[in-house]
Amino acid sequence: MADIDGKSLALQMQEQLAQEVQSAVAAGKRPPHLVAVLVGENPASRTYVRNKMLACKRVGMTSQILALPNETAEEELLEHIRALNADASVDGFIVQLPLPSHIDSDKVLLHIAPEKDVDGFHPLNIGRMTLGLPSYVPATPWGITQMLLHYNIPTEGKQCVILGRSNIVGRPLSILLSQNAPYGNATVTVLHSRSRNVERHCREADILVAAIGKPHFVRADMVKEGAVVIDVGINKIPDPDAPKGYRIVGDVDYAAVKDKCSWITPVPGGVGPMTVTGLLYNTWKAYRREVYHSTPVGV
Ligand code: GUN
Numbered sequence: 001m002a003d004i005d006g007k008s009l010a011l012q013m014q015e016q017l018a019q020e021v022q023s024a025v026a027a028g029k030r031p032p033h034l035v036a037v038l039v040g041e042n043p044a045s046r047t048y049v050r051n052k053m054l055a056c057k058r059v060g061m062t063s064q065i066l067a068l069p070n071e072t073a074e075e076e077l078l079e080h081i082r083a084l085n086a087d088a089s090v091d092g093f094i095v096q097l098p099l100p101s102h103i104d105s106d107k108v109l110l111h112i113a114p115e116k117d118v119d120g121f122h123p124l125n126i127g128r129m130t131l132g133l134p135s136y137v138p139a140t141p142w143g144i145t146q147m148l149l150h151y152n153i154p155t156e157g158k159q160c161v162i163l164g165r166s167n168i169v170g171r172p173l174s175i176l177l178s179q180n181a182p183y184g185n186a187t188v189t190v191l192h193s194r195s196r197n198v199e200r201h202c203r204e205a206d207i208l209v210a211a212i213g214k215p216h217f218v219r220a221d222m223v224k225e226g227a228v229v230i231d232v233g234i235n236k237i238p239d240p241d242a243p244k245g246y247r248i249v250g251d252v253d254y255a256a257v258k259d260k261c262s263w264i265t266p267v268p269g270g271v272g273p274m275t276v277t278g279l280l281y282n283t284w285k286a287y288r289r290e291v292y293h294s295t296p297v298g299v
Helices: 006-026 043-058 074-086 105-111 123-131 139-150 170-178 198-203 271-287
Strands: 033-039 062-068 092-095 159-163 187-191 207-210 228-231 235-238 246-249
Touching (some): 006 139, 006 271, 033 043, 043 062, 043 271, 074 092, 092 271, 139 170, 159 198
Parallel strands (some): 033 062, 159 187
């Protein structure tokens, strides 16, 4: 078994990006600018957004958090989105999910201008990605494809099983892995809450991706000998011995599974840092107008 070191790959890719940002700034252009809209006080969301802003700083991008109270009316949030769409100093922005239950997330995502949708969640970007056209690829699936490529893990003809069909991870990843692409050509099965024979499907996987948000859901008896295991989970579990009284674990029982597989992503230090890197890459693409080709910054 060997760990896929997402943290060091992420830092390496961010270092490259930092050099490109630095060149643009040295040529007299303003740095790329990302805004994160955060509604309410969800502690996990606050941590994720803070990490995204720190990563921006690391690569020389500027960023800003637009923090709105939990009671923000849907129409008020839509007004903020219209303003961000129209603001030429903003290259891209994200609306951190989940939103409070009185706000319709689908409606909100539809209001984001596709050219500024650096999460890649707008139907136009999902459609473009699905057709293999230039697009913003959702950050976590992108990060997973980059790890597979970097570690020369073959996907062609492999049986890939994805636990979870979310719009953020499972579904877009299933599209990427089945595409005719260097990270693709896999045979993909997506398992979800209504799936039958979940354990049997998992045992047949050459590449098993867990993205369901259930701590230690994947046990050793669900993993084939020599499989590649990608753990997307970030779950808090109580731990009286930990300084904060809790620790973060994945959807995979890492300690039990690690000796059975050929490659595995640890939690933390696996998929998480690559997700942040994906957002930075999309922000760079937005800044360069790579997907929608209107006038680049500073020209
Ligand atoms: N919530 C969990 N993951 C994500 C993400 O990648 N982007 C946004 N906007 N919200 C999330």
